[in-house]
Amino acid sequence: MVSVKPKRNVICMSKLIRIIILIPLLLIFACESDIENKNIGLENKNNIKRVAHAGGSIEGDTYTNSHEALDYNIKRGFELFEIDFSWTKDQQLVCIHDWDRSFKKLFGFQIKQRPTMEAFKKFNQGMSKYNICTLHSLKYLMEKNKHIKIITDIKEKNLRALRIIAKEIKDYDSRIIPQIYHPSEYKRVKKLGYKNIIWTLYKFSGDNDCVLEQVDYLKLFAITMTKKELKRNLE
Numbered sequence: 001m002v003s004v005k006p007k008r009n010v011i012c013m014s015k016l017i018r019i020i021i022l023i024p025l026l027l028i029f030a031c032e033s034d035i036e037n038k039n040i041g042l043e044n045k046n047n048i049k050r051v052a053h054a055g056g057s058i059e060g061d062t063y064t065n066s067h068e069a070l071d072y073n074i075k076r077g078f079e080l081f082e083i084d085f086s087w088t089k090d091q092q093l094v095c096i097h098d099w100d101r102s103f104k105k106l107f108g109f110q111i112k113q114r115p116t117m118e119a120f121k122k123f124n125q126g127m128s129k130y131n132i133c134t135l136h137s138l139k140y141l142m143e144k145n146k147h148i149k150i151i152t153d154i155k156e157k158n159l160r161a162l163r164i165i166a167k168e169i170k171d172y173d174s175r176i177i178p179q180i181y182h183p184s185e186y187k188r189v190k191k192l193g194y195k196n197i198i199w200t201l202y203k204f205s206g207d208n209d210c211v212l213e214q215v216d217y218l219k220l221f222a223i224t225m226t227k228k229e230l231k232r233n234l235e
Contacts, residue, residue, distance in 0.1 A: 054082060056069050056076075064106065083138065087114065087157065135164070143170065158179075158185065159185065173193045199223050
């Protein structure tokens with residue numbers, strides 16, 4: 001009888017899937033514009049709560065990170081919201097995905113460099129269909145809606161931003177869920193007092209073995225990956 005050794009990547013991926021199932025994996029879906037009219041529950045059969053991406057969709061618009069989107073999706077029953085944070089020229093945090101395509105989509109024109117906070121507020125008052133959040137305005141929205149939690153997506157100076165957020169947001173340790181992009185960030189984010197941390201894999205260059213080793217060590221709230229990454233690893 002001839003024994004065949006299973007392929008290593010198949011074994012690794014099966015282990016990874018089992019680990020992901022054990023962690024409350026977040027399904028980010030409310031950003032999809034075509035989901036507006038679908039009768040889809042906020043929890044699936046595994047009782048996993050869904051996340052409103054960039055505040056969730058509103059009137060078919062996505063990636064607004066706006067007060068209108070948050071208010072609308074809070075009324076729909078969402079409790080978990082992913083919010084994008086970017087730095088202004090004067091190093092303050094506003095809730096926008098990027099200063100290129102997202103800015104043009106929201107404000108109708110392109111800018112050559114990121115604006116100051118003062119300029120951003122002026123744009124926000126007269127040039128956008130929506131009232132885009134800043135860290136300061138998000139703070140007050142959270143105070144009015146004490147049941148919601150925010151998942152951060154900070155692509156630049158993540159640790160610095162999380163320090164500022166920790167000073168601004170009451171009960172940040174339990175109500176803010178930071179995303180990290182490399183395991184080396186984990187201890188430093190934990191030291192800041194955050195109780196729940198998500199590891200997002202799209203920037204991580206390690207293979208499945210590396211992911212498995214880190215998952216065994218880190219106490220994570222969730223792992224996220226793109227559908228493309230999941231499909232590729234399952235093939």
